[in-house]
Amino acid sequence: MAITAGNNLNSVPAQQQQTLSTNYLDLATGSANTLGWAQQYVPDLMEQEAEVFGPRTISGFLSQVGAEEAMAADQVVWSEQGRLHLSYKGKFTDTTSFLVQQDMDGAIKTAAGISNGLTGVKHGIRLNDTVIVSDATNGVVKCLVTGISTDDITLAPYGGAAVTGTTSNYTSTILVYGSEYAKGVGYEQKGGTRTDTRGANEPQFKSFTNKPIIIKDYYEVSGSDTARIGWVEVTSEGGGAGYLWYLKAEADTRARFTDYLEMAMLEGEVGLDSTAETGVDDFLYGADGGEKVGTEGLFAAIESRGNLTSGVTGVNAATDLAEFDAILAEFDKQGAIEENMMFVNRATSLAMDDMLASMNSYGAGGTSYGVFNNSEDMALNLGFSGFRRGSYDFYKSDFRYLNDLATRGGINATAGANAIRGVMVPAGTSSVYDQMLGKNLKRPFLHVRYRASQTDDRRMKSWVTGSVGAATSALDAMQIHMLSERCLITQGANNFMLMK
Numbered sequence: 001m002a003i004t005a006g007n008n009l010n011s012v013p014a015q016q017q018q019t020l021s022t023n024y025l026d027l028a029t030g031s032a033n034t035l036g037w038a039q040q041y042v043p044d045l046m047e048q049e050a051e052v053f054g055p056r057t058i059s060g061f062l063s064q065v066g067a068e069e070a071m072a073a074d075q076v077v078w079s080e081q082g083r084l085h086l087s088y089k090g091k092f093t094d095t096t097s098f099l100v101q102q103d104m105d106g107a108i109k110t111a112a113g114i115s116n117g118l119t120g121v122k123h124g125i126r127l128n129d130t131v132i133v134s135d136a137t138n139g140v141v142k143c144l145v146t147g148i149s150t151d152d153i154t155l156a157p158y159g160g161a162a163v164t165g166t167t168s169n170y171t172s173t174i175l176v177y178g179s180e181y182a183k184g185v186g187y188e189q190k191g192g193t194r195t196d197t198r199g200a201n202e203p204q205f206k207s208f209t210n211k212p213i214i215i216k217d218y219y220e221v222s223g224s225d226t227a228r229i230g231w232v233e234v235t236s237e238g239g240g241a242g243y244l245w246y247l248k249a250e251a252d253t254r255a256r257f258t259d260y261l262e263m264a265m266l267e268g269e270v271g272l273d274s275t276a277e278t279g280v281d282d283f284l285y286g287a288d289g290g291e292k293v294g295t296e297g298l299f300a301a302i303e304s305r306g307n308l309t310s311g312v313t314g315v316n317a318a319t320d321l322a323e324f325d326a327i328l329a330e331f332d333k334q335g336a337i338e339e340n341m342m343f344v345n346r347a348t349s350l351a352m353d354d355m356l357a358s359m360n361s362y363g364a365g366g367t368s369y370g371v372f373n374n375s376e377d378m379a380l381n382l383g384f385s386g387f388r389r390g391s392y393d394f395y396k397s398d399f400r401y402l403n404d405l406a407t408r409g410g411i412n413a414t415a416g417a418n419a420i421r422g423v424m425v426p427a428g429t430s431s432v433y434d435q436m437l438g439k440n441l442k443r444p445f446l447h448v449r450y451r452a453s454q455t456d457d458r459r460m461k462s463w464v465t466g467s468v469g470a471a472t473s474a475l476d477a478m479q480i481h482m483l484s485e486r487c488l489i490t491q492g493a494n495n496f497m498l499m500k
Contacts, residue, residue, distance in 0.1 A: 344422030
């Protein structure tokens with residue numbers, strides 16, 4: 001079955017800086033069906049605009065899952081906890097030596113990442129630690145750490161079983177689970193010969209940063225047009241109504257700008273350094289500006305520091321329980337936050353509904369698909385708003401931004417594998433250290449920071465200039481300006497999931 005869209009589906013063209021015949025009703029010349037002003041009959045005019053697209057604004061996502069907070073700096077810096085336990089990826093280079101390659105989050109260990117106080121050592125494993133080593137070649141082997149060097153760890157397997165080297169790749173995992181010492185010795189190797197100290201582990205500092213961007217727009221109407229009545233009664237998303245067309249134009253500009261404030265926080269990208277930038281910094285700050293450009297939006301933060309899923313089929317994310325079980329396994333490796341909000345497009349929402357309905361053994365005939373104890377007079381509920389799997393609760397909501405043809409819906413139609421189908425956001429708050437305030441604070445995982453001081457609040461500024469109303473200049477027009485300076489803080493991105 002195929003659906004063909006109408007040839008003139010979008011009956012109203014997008015805004016243009018032109019005066020076109022489609023922008024007004026011409027009764028002077030008439031048409032094939034009208035005689036213009038020369039006719040003796042008054043046409044039956046429908047004064048109100050038909051709202052054929054429903055609510056056109058897409059903002060509201062961040063207000064549901066985040067908060068807003070003022071700041072007075074050029075950037076936001078915050079720190080996040082690292083993992084508590086010591087676990088690394090590496091390989092056996094021979095029967096006793098294990099080479100540490102990276103930690104479990106994929107970070108390559110360098111000398112700058114010293115964590116156990118021993119000069120040049122790139123990991124936190126220490127003498128006399130007891131460890132578990134696991135790989136496909138040797139299975140699970142428990143060992144005692146008998147020596148440490150810059151990258152290598154010397155291991156003595158319990159039971160004396162020899163291990164096989166895995167020199168082809170870094171597929172072995174090593175986990176510290178305790179320690180063991182001989183009687184009457186301190187922090188040294190067995191036998192009392194003190195060749196090296198055990199060293200004390202220090203937590204690795206992890207900090208992140210983001211910067212605000214300035215978003216602007218304005219609307220201008222001449223003084224004459226502000227005093228010209230129209231025949232169409234306009235109604236804006238903000239609730240304003242009247243017969244002055246500029247009221248609609250100004251309201252549309254304001255509503256579009258409000259959407260931009262959210263879309264910029266979702267889609268924002270951080271620019272490159274000034275020597276490699278492809279013209280963005282030169283355009284904004286000049287050839288010698290050297291300023292940082294861009295800001296890290298939600299999608300960029302999750303792709304950089306979070307989790308991605310493409311679904312079992314690679315088309316619609318999370319189309320069966322096998323995919324959700326894989327998502328749960330990944331969340332178990334991260335913060336294991338129990339409640340998660342899913343904001344998805346229509347195709348993914350329906351795929352989830354079908355997945356949940358298929359769990360009902362009586363659902364094949366459609367008699368108990370969502371509402372049970374049905375009767376012929378009862379509406380059948382064919383959708384689900386949430387479900388629980390394992391120890392996790394998932395609450396599903398449609399994300400208009402991903403559906404609307406004029407926003408991400410249109411981009412997704414041609415994006416292929418790069419189309420964004422939805423996002424999973426953890427509910428609740430996280431504890432972070434705020435560099436500006438110098439203390440730990442509880443904040444939502446997502447929150448917007450905007451520039452503000454006692455002099456100027458740049459959360460959402462709006463001001464009027466020109467000669468209309470309270471005259472501020474000799475310009476015979478009214479200019480309505482809008483400005484905001486803000487950025488999005490995505491804390492704990494490892495607990496987020498982007499569906500592509």
